[in-house]
Amino acid sequence: MEQLRKIRAGDVRTASRLIRNLEEDLPEAKTAIMRIFPHTGRAHVVGITGAPGAGKSTLVDALIASFRKKEKTVGVLCVDPTSPFTGGAILGDRLRMQRHAEDPGVFIRSLATRGALGGLSKAVGDAVHVMDVMGKDLILAETVGTGQQEVEIINHSHTVVVVLVPGMGDEIQTIKAGIMEIADIFVINKADRNGADQLANELASMLNMVPEFPGGWRPPVLRIGNCFDPVPFGESMEELSTAIIGHHRRLVETDLLGDRMKRKTMVEIHEALRDAILEPILKEMTQSGEMEEIAGRLLRKETDPYTIAGEVARRHLK
Amino acid sequence: MEQLRKIRAGDVRTASRLIRNLEEDLPEAKTAIMRIFPHTGRAHVVGITGAPGAGKSTLVDALIASFRKKEKTVGVLCVDPTSPFTGGAILGDRLRMQRHAEDPGVFIRSLATRGALGGLSKAVGDAVHVMDVMGKDLILAETVGTGQQEVEIINHSHTVVVVLVPGMGDEIQTIKAGIMEIADIFVINKADRNGADQLANELASMLNMVPEFPGGWRPPVLRIGNCFDPVPFGESMEELSTAIIGHHRRLVETDLLGDRMKRKTMVEIHEALRDAILEPILKEMTQSGEMEEIAGRLLRKETDPYTIAGEVARRHLK
Numbered sequence: 001m002e003q004l005r006k007i008r009a010g011d012v013r014t015a016s017r018l019i020r021n022l023e024e025d026l027p028e029a030k031t032a033i034m035r036i037f038p039h040t041g042r043a044h045v046v047g048i049t050g051a052p053g054a055g056k057s058t059l060v061d062a063l064i065a066s067f068r069k070k071e072k073t074v075g076v077l078c079v080d081p082t083s084p085f086t087g088g089a090i091l092g093d094r095l096r097m098q099r100h101a102e103d104p105g106v107f108i109r110s111l112a113t114r115g116a117l118g119g120l121s122k123a124v125g126d127a128v129h130v131m132d133v134m135g136k137d138l139i140l141a142e143t144v145g146t147g148q149q150e151v152e153i154i155n156h157s158h159t160v161v162v163v164l165v166p167g168m169g170d171e172i173q174t175i176k177a178g179i180m181e182i183a184d185i186f187v188i189n190k191a192d193r194n195g196a197d198q199l200a201n202e203l204a205s206m207l208n209m210v211p212e213f214p215g216g217w218r219p220p221v222l223r224i225g226n227c228f229d230p231v232p233f234g235e236s237m238e239e240l241s242t243a244i245i246g247h248h249r250r251l252v253e254t255d256l257l258g259d260r261m262k263r264k265t266m267v268e269i270h271e272a273l274r275d276a277i278l279e280p281i282l283k284e285m286t287q288s289g290e291m292e293e294i295a296g297r298l299l300r301k302e303t304d305p306y307t308i309a310g311e312v313a314r315r316h317l318k
Numbered sequence: 319m320e321q322l323r324k325i326r327a328g329d330v331r332t333a334s335r336l337i338r339n340l341e342e343d344l345p346e347a348k349t350a351i352m353r354i355f356p357h358t359g360r361a362h363v364v365g366i367t368g369a370p371g372a373g374k375s376t377l378v379d380a381l382i383a384s385f386r387k388k389e390k391t392v393g394v395l396c397v398d399p400t401s402p403f404t405g406g407a408i409l410g411d412r413l414r415m416q417r418h419a420e421d422p423g424v425f426i427r428s429l430a431t432r433g434a435l436g437g438l439s440k441a442v443g444d445a446v447h448v449m450d451v452m453g454k455d456l457i458l459a460e461t462v463g464t465g466q467q468e469v470e471i472i473n474h475s476h477t478v479v480v481v482l483v484p485g486m487g488d489e490i491q492t493i494k495a496g497i498m499e500i501a502d503i504f505v506i507n508k509a510d511r512n513g514a515d516q517l518a519n520e521l522a523s524m525l526n527m528v529p530e531f532p533g534g535w536r537p538p539v540l541r542i543g544n545c546f547d548p549v550p551f552g553e554s555m556e557e558l559s560t561a562i563i564g565h566h567r568r569l570v571e572t573d574l575l576g577d578r579m580k581r582k583t584m585v586e587i588h589e590a591l592r593d594a595i596l597e598p599i600l601k602e603m604t605q606s607g608e609m610e611e612i613a614g615r616l617l618r619k620e621t622d623p624y625t626i627a628g629e630v631a632r633r634h635l636k
Contacts, residue, residue, distance in 0.1 A: 030624050033622065033624060034622045034624050034625060037619065037622035037623070038619045038622070040619075041619065258617075261617055262613055262617065265613045265616045265617055266609070266613055268616070268623045269609065269612055269613065269616070269623055269626065269627070270600065271623070272623035272624050272626065272627035273596065273599070273600065273627045273630060273631075274592075274596055275624075275627060276624070276627035276628055276630065276631040277595065277596055277599060277627070277630070277631050277634065277635065278591065278592060278595055278596045280631075280635075281591065281595060281635075282588065282591065291584070291587065294587055295580055295583045295584055295587065298583045298586070298587070299576075299579055299580065299583055301355065301356045301358075301359065304351065304352045304355035304356070305355070305586045305587055305589070305590035306348050306351060306352050306590050306593075306594070307352060308587065308590065309587070309590035309591045309593060309594035309595070310594055312591060312594065312595070313591075313594040313595050313598075315636070316595065316635055316636055317595065317598075317599075317634055317635065317636065318633070318634055318635065318636055
């Protein structure tokens with residue numbers, strides 16, 4: 001309760017410790033989230049995604065400044081879907097965001113998890129809850145890529161910003177196919193480069209093919225130029241932060257916020273079920289050495305994975 | 319049995335139908351894999367990964383030709399981790415591979431799955447088994463990105479080729495962190511572009527920091543130029559296909575093949591367990607309307623996901 005009180009008062013150390021415990025998947029973190037959950041639901045959660053090299057971190061850094069000018073408090077979650085082998089989060093150029101570290105209206109954390117698929121997305125959802133209860137008006141969750149796992153992470157958001165850069169080659173079609181249905185705002189970053197017009201045209205023709213947008217929100221396509229060109233860059237960041245707030249207002253006005261909240265909730269249920277049902281079985285099998293023994297039998301082709309899984313299921317399920 | 323016999327005889331229609339059934343996650347596909355599994359383990363499975371726009375499809379297309387010259391038969395699996403909303407695989411520029419369609423020594427399929435996280439990786443593992451039993455010497459599995467899910471897909475491989483392009487920006491550090499430990503061969507594609515030397519140097523310094531490589535295999539860094547420059551392109555493809563075969567030989571000679579096979583097997587066990595334990599519970603909860611009802615309670619903040627998951631677990635687990 002003391003922990004909840006401190007987090008609600010915005011205490012950075014308590015919140016940080018809890019997020020670290022979430023990352024490590026400690027049992028006390030789960031208990032804390034159970035207490036925190038009823039107090040969540042106030043913050044506007046913004047997912048920011050795009051391929052590596054699209055300049056998302058620079059954008060997030062500038063967005064923080066733009067929201068602060070609008071007197072909004074900001075939480076930032078940098079999500080690193082790193083390899084299950086390394087486990088660690090690479091801070092890299094995110095260090096530059098540290099210029100906001102002294103500002104009590106800004107709270108920035110990186111997140112990575114070891115362990116099972118799905119673990120990262122669960123930790124993201126829970127870390128968002130922590131920042132929500134801290135009272136942050138906006139929470140920016142930055143993630144790499146547009147694979148299925150990233151989509152799950154993005155599904156914890158109310159507003160999704162997709163960052164593209166000109167000249168990514170043929171496979172942009174593949175990316176677009178995956179993101180068209182989740183993007184609320186498109187950003188063409190590094191728009192001073194060759195190919196920006198072509199990219200904008202391609203996006204426009206894809207959007208023109210959509211017969212009707214939910215809530216009448218046609219995802220805007222914003223161009224952001226070189227960040228070393230401060231005046232136009234600052235203006236386009238202002239435009240982006242306004243679009244993000246505008247999208248949230250539209251969700252509220254058109255009653256679509258409920259749909260987003262539901263999508264977010266379904267992702268959370270799935271993750272919690274995986275955590276409560278599958279993980280303990282995997283853990284027990286690993287600790288008892290059964291997993292090792294099964295691997296041996298499969299390698300010797302004495303059985304197949306489906307037969308084994310059926311046996312384990314019969315043993316554990318009622 | 320008839321199905322197994324036909325697939326072992328290389329029958330394209332039977333194999334294609336089974337792969338389509340795997341994609342749809344039909345029960346008869348699972349039964350087929352149970353029969354097929356004991357006959358697997360002959361093929362050399364090569365995972366090819368890299369960011370969108372890295373030119374992997376062009377590379378795979380040229381690799382097929384190079385392996386055919388070496389009189390190897392080839393299976394190709396193009397993996398599309400598309401959004402769970404769209405579900406469909408985008409063929410895009412992969413169409414160009416169709417020039418090999420008439421060659422009975424080549425078998426190309428695209429794979430995408432709707433549905434749950436982990437479903438795609440399972441389908442990949444099983445489709446690889448089908449191509450293996452068809453008698454393909456090499457199976458190339460091409461996937462987009464280096465997120466955790468892609469790593470799981472890549473873990474079905476014996477040899478992992480990571481494709482990079484010059485000028486991907488700051489976040490290349492993030493990509494590298496995830497792939498350094500899984501890459502067996504690095505390819506710098508589009509090496510005629512600016513920044514190729516810098517990328518090669520960065521890779522070399524990262525590799526120089528590794529104190530010892532398992533089996534003494536230091537991942538080579540190969541440069542591949544413009545594909546419209548046929549002679550040097552053909553030569554570097556020859557070099558790549560030789561490196562791939564060389565890596566497999568090294569795995570056999572140094573007894574490291576067992577480790578790779580074990581990694582592959584562990585991924586398969588995890589996926590089969592998810593499929594046998596968690597999926598049926600999710601399905602039942604969805605069909606009975608319970609999932610919907612739980613979502614309502616969570617949205618009204620009457621409870622939290624962990625409490626719900628604990629209740630469901632107690633109800634289903636022995």
